[in-house]
């Protein structure tokens with residue numbers, strides 16, 4: 001492996017009956033790209049309560065990335081959501097892709113109630129908005145797998161004395177996902193997602 005710093009970028013497989021997940025497409029599109037002095041290495045996480053967080057930790061251990069940005073799709077959100085807080089709680093809204101639905105359980109029984117994102121969240125949010133892309137600072141990543149992965153990564157770093165920037169961004173659904181659903185809600189194009197994630201990675205890269 002060369003001496004370039006690595007940023008781990010993760011997306012998720014499709015879930016909840018959808019055939020696509022914008023975060024999978026973004027992670028694939030940016031895999032191997034250079035941001036400043038760093039290289040993006042992507043991983044696709046399964047929507048599986050055990051294999052999802054496990055795959056993240058395996059990639060973090062194998063790659064030793066200088067920073068990690070995880071992406072998840074939040075259907076019905078209308079803006080790029082830069083997540084501030086991961087909570088130590090699972091209360092799945094729908095089953096995962098293995099049909100498992102967890103109700104009211106902590107992620108790490110011995111862990112703190114919550115962790116703050118260690119990304120410069122306000123700067124990321126402001127830069128995305130400055131580029132003309134709708135964005136928000138979000139106080140909750142929910143209680144499904146995205147929050148679980150967000151919490152798991154921060155808990156791993158905290159319990160191993162590591163301080164690498166680590167955080168999570170939710171993307172809205174793609175226009176074609178909304179077009180094919182029975183109800184109408186907000187969406188964002190892949191092109192706009194790509195611009196926003198590139199901005200986030202550029203901000204993060206300056207901190208590593």
Ligand code: PCA
Pocket residue numbers: 012013015021023047071072073074142144145146147
């Ligand atoms: N979004 C889900 C899990 C996978 C994904 O892309 C979530 O928001 O928890």
